[in-house]
Amino acid sequence: MKHISILVPKGNVALGCIEGSFTVFNKVNDFLADKDREPLFKVQLVGLSADTEVYHRFFSVTPDLGIHAVTKTDLIIIPAVNGEMEKVIENNKDFLPWIAARYQDGAEVASLCVGAFILASTGLLNGKKCATHWEAANNFRRMFPDVNLVSEKIITDENGIYSSGGATSFFNLILYLVEKYAGREIAVICAKVFEIEIDRVNQSPFIIFDGQKGHDDEPIKKAQEYIENNFMEKITVDQLASMLSLSRRNLERRFKKATSNTAVEYMQRVKIEAAKSSLESSRENVSEVMYKVGYTDTKAFRTTFKRITGLSPMEYRNKYNRQAAMAG
Known part of the structure; x- marks a missing residue:
């Protein structure tokens, strides 16, 4: 049986990451029982201590164990913790040596969404994707330049x-892990029961590009603004270069x-x-948008x-334009 440790961090935690992971892995055991097979996962919530954490003033999560009681585990799940990341990492710094030690002992580690900031702070991601x-x-690249961020x-x-x-794409990673540990058949059952689009690998269609201006190079900011206005x-x-005398x-x-x-x-x-x-909101066809x-x-x-969004212009229009979607 594989032991799964879902972390219960301090701070503004995305509760769905904790609840969703806990539910899916336990549901796998139910699916296996229906097939007269033994349960595969023992899922525990692990905090810095066993004290209850209260999130958003209303929701409480009580860990099964504190980290010092867990000296052996097979998989660590790091949920998303929102807020100022330097503060998030400081508040959860005692997790870092424990995660690194368990990884050295043979455990696997998975970060969900911005839980990657905690994982990167262990140093285990240096040189990795x-x-x-x-x-x-942009903030991740600034804080962890030695990590190969593949934002798409x-x-x-x-x-x-x-x-x-x-966000909810963490379910795709959980399904990926379910398939790795329990096989494709069980992963497909999970995908159908939870209505998760299986084998989704790209988040490019969701990315909103708003420029990268969190830097102090003023001439480059001027270049960015010129590009955006023209x-x-x-x-x-x-x-x-000529405009900026560079x-x-x-x-x-x-x-x-400055911008990556x-x-x-x-x-x-x-x-x-x-x-x-334009494709989302107008009636213009693809050629009209292209010239525009x-x-x-x-x-x-x-x-x-397609390289930037993962979709063709027509696929994108059909996906996000209300009128096109209704017509389809």
Whole structure:
């Protein structure tokens, strides 16, 4: 039987991560019992102590055990804890050496959504891939530059360390783990009973690009603002460099450092974000939207759109445009 430790952190915890994980893993045992098979999971809630934690003033969660009573486990689940991440990590710092020690003893570790900030603080993610909520990507890169953040992914799996994308996409990671431990048949049953879209691997369709301005490089901020205000036009990197009295090489180096995108990538993302907005709300067809955001090459537009969103322009329109969805 596999022992699963779901952490009960301090702070503004996303209760759904705790309850959802607890429910799914225990439900697997029920499904196995229906097939006259032995239970697979022993699921426990583990806190810094066994004291009850109260969340959002109304909801209480009582751990089964404190971390010092758990010297052996097979899987640690780190739920999302919202708020100022430096404070979140400080409040939960006593979990960090325990997580690292259990991993060295053979346990696997999975972070859900922004639980990745706690996992990254252990140092176990250095040099590894990690997913988290797309909205927290810029802050994560700032705090953990040695981690390879793949913000478009819903699931990462590397050397017994797992992470999930944002919000309810944590269910996809739980299903992934259920399949790994209990097999595809049980994972499919879980997906059907809980109505979770199985095998979803990309959170790109949900990402809202709002620029990356949490930096202090004022010339680069001016370049960003110029791009955002003139995305309909053809802007070149040389044009931006000349406007800011910088060499092209210097501009590109500083732009990448400040925004995690090259200048060209930033232009593309601004254009595609504008196209997404039009596809969601207007009656314009794909070609009209393409020209509106400054593209003249249909193939280039469709290729760039799909690379950034994970969907073709038409698929995106059918998914998010109310009238298109109702017509379908």
